[in-house]
Amino acid sequence: MNVTRPKNLASFKNPPLNEVVIGIQFSTPEGYNQIYAKEVWDLFKHDYPTVEDKAALALTFETFPQSGHNQIEFKSGASHDRFWFISETKNDLIQFQENKFLHNWRKGSQINSDYPRYEIIKEKFINEIICLEAYFKNTFSSNLKINQCELSYINHIQYNKNIFNFINLTDIHTSDFYFTFKEELSKENKKYGRFICDAGLSLDQNQNEIIVLNLTIRGKPENDSIESTIEFIDNSRILIVEKFDQLTSTDAHKVWEKVS
Amino acid sequence: MGYHSTDIFSGLSSQRVHQQKAIIRPTHEFPYRENISSRLQELICLELGWDGYRAKPVSFDKATFAMNMLEAIYSTNIQTNLPSIVPGVSGDLQIEWHYNGYAIELYVISPHNVCASFYHEDNNTAEELELTSDFSQVITWIKKMMQENTNAKIASVR
Numbered sequence: 001m002n003v004t005r006p007k008n009l010a011s012f013k014n015p016p017l018n019e020v021v022i023g024i025q026f027s028t029p030e031g032y033n034q035i036y037a038k039e040v041w042d043l044f045k046h047d048y049p050t051v052e053d054k055a056a057l058a059l060t061f062e063t064f065p066q067s068g069h070n071q072i073e074f075k076s077g078a079s080h081d082r083f084w085f086i087s088e089t090k091n092d093l094i095q096f097q098e099n100k101f102l103h104n105w106r107k108g109s110q111i112n113s114d115y116p117r118y119e120i121i122k123e124k125f126i127n128e129i130i131c132l133e134a135y136f137k138n139t140f141s142s143n144l145k146i147n148q149c150e151l152s153y154i155n156h157i158q159y160n161k162n163i164f165n166f167i168n169l170t171d172i173h174t175s176d177f178y179f180t181f182k183e184e185l186s187k188e189n190k191k192y193g194r195f196i197c198d199a200g201l202s203l204d205q206n207q208n209e210i211i212v213l214n215l216t217i218r219g220k221p222e223n224d225s226i227e228s229t230i231e232f233i234d235n236s237r238i239l240i241v242e243k244f245d246q247l248t249s250t251d252a253h254k255v256w257e258k259v260s
Numbered sequence: 261m262g263y264h265s266t267d268i269f270s271g272l273s274s275q276r277v278h279q280q281k282a283i284i285r286p287t288h289e290f291p292y293r294e295n296i297s298s299r300l301q302e303l304i305c306l307e308l309g310w311d312g313y314r315a316k317p318v319s320f321d322k323a324t325f326a327m328n329m330l331e332a333i334y335s336t337n338i339q340t341n342l343p344s345i346v347p348g349v350s351g352d353l354q355i356e357w358h359y360n361g362y363a364i365e366l367y368v369i370s371p372h373n374v375c376a377s378f379y380h381e382d383n384n385t386a387e388e389l390e391l392t393s394d395f396s397q398v399i400t401w402i403k404k405m406m407q408e409n410t411n412a413k414i415a416s417v418r
Contacts, residue, residue: 019273027321027370059324061371064394066335074297074304074323084274093274099321104274147321147371154273191394214273220372220393 005119006238010245013257016213017115018156022125022233023095023102025059025148026224029140032098034080036139040096041085043131048085048094056082056097061148062219064184064191089113094128101132102150118237122230129226145224151236152216153244159201159209163252176201185219185239193219193232195243215240290334292342299345300327306347315349322353325371330355333395333402340402362405364398366391378404 005011041051058073085094091113095102103125107113133144161169169177178200185193198214217236221228245253303318310317326345344356348367355366361382367375372392378401379386389397 021273027319059321061325061328062393063328063332065396065399066332074301074320074327095274106274145370147325152273190392193393 005117008260009238009241010258011260012253013259015115015256016155016157017153018107019152019154020105020115020118020121021102021150021152021154022122023100023150023152024129024144024146024229025100025150027145027147028098029136029142031140032136034078034098037081037083037096039139040132040135041083043135044085044094044128048087048092050084050086050088052084052086053081054084054095056080057095057100059099060218062193067182067194092124101129103128107156122233122237125233126226126230129229133226143224144226146221146226146229147224148218149221149229149232149236150216150218151233151240152214153240155211155213155215155244156202156204157211157213157252159211160252162249163211164199165247165249185217192222193217193236195239197243197247213244215243290331292334293331295342296330296345297327300353303345303347303353310347311349313349315347316351318347318353319351321371322351322368326353326355326368329366329368329374329395333398336399338399338402340406357402357405359405362401364401364405366398 041048056079080098082095082097082100085096087093089108091106091108093104093106095104103121105116105121107115129144136142136144157163163169178198180196180198182197183195184191185195194217196214196216196218198212198216200212202210202212204210217240219232221232245258300318300323304320304323306315306317308314308316330343340357341359344358346354346356348354352370353368355368357364362378362380362385365377367377369375374391374395375388376391376395376398377386377388387401391397
């Protein structure tokens with residue numbers, strides 16, 4: 001597995017990253033139901049000994065020319081939960097439901113919870129979905145049929161009016177703000193996904209004012225295989241780092257110790 | 261004010277922040293939204309063997325994808341009639357507009373795997389495409405279908 005960082009990609013010694021999420025959405029294998037979630041947890045239990053249940057996330061598909069995100073939730077009898085499988089350090093988390101699998105890295109309050117870098121998180125995620133696919137093959141005679149991939153970088157930035165390159169907050173007397181913008185992504189003139197930038201003011205757990213800057217790429221991989229997923233998230237990672245570099249100011253880069 | 265996870269953004273995050281204000285994403289209301297979602301809901305709830313043989317209900321992911329696809333089309337403010345939505349026997353579905361001699365059919369085989377066709381009963385217009393995420397061509401077809409009607413009305417007034 002290629003785990004080298006591309007040359008010339010901006011790098012920060014002290015990035016404001018709080019969370020990275022790599023995920024896939026897939027078609028539920030025929031014959032699967034919630035009773036099998038325990039067997040899925042068994043695959044990962046050694047590294048993720050704690051389990052919590054949450055409400056399922058809605059299915060999302062990036063479609064064009066407009067995005068279709070009315071988030072209508074259809075019901076077909078019993079609904080499947082989303083399970084959190086949590087690592088001992090609590091820094092790593094798997095989110096699993098019948099049609100989604102996500103790996104979150106989360107910055108914790110412990111001293112040794114520095115960002116381990118994308119390559120490490122990706123390697124864990126890929127090993128996990130390979131393991132999930134092997135389980136689906138053995139139990140349901142079905143590959144993972146991946147229909148959407150997603151990569152999110154969620155930054156918690158100490159509030160400063162000079163963070164962004166494209167807006168100067170010093171000229172705006174505001175106690176709150178929120179913005180979002182999207183960009184369509186194409187390959188060989190074929191639209192496949194969107195870059196989504198969300199930012200807003202929040203308070204962290206210590207009641208300090210922060211800007212939550214969430215950069216996400218979501219879309220359809222070339223085909224439904226794990227190989228296509230790897231290609232999709234590798235390309236998304238490069239694009240997200242480039243966008244982060246472009247959207248944020250040189251002054252902010254100094255704080256985050258940009259090295260290239 | 262209560263603590264909640266950062267689901268205000270992508271919904272994938274697990275970390276907690278303290279939001280000062282609730283943030284509401286703008287959503288597009290599109291024509292026939294209620295009719296389409298109720299019809300899809302009906303098709304998801306079909307009994308196994310609804311055709312008297314072994315037909316499956318429409319699958320959850322195909323229905324959700326179809327909803328997204330129709331929203332992508334209708335959110336462009338295109339003017340057209342409500343489509344028929346018919347189930348297939350394999351949990352698939354077909355969306356159809358029939359108007360003014362034209363037919364547009366979108367056969368949703370699986371998410372991002374749509375066989376689209378456009379034809380006219382009287383002339384030689386016939387196109388077939390395999391579509392994945394971008395449904396701009398369907399909008400072009402709908403405009404053509406509706407335009408024929410407008411032209412016919414103008415001609416009858418003259």
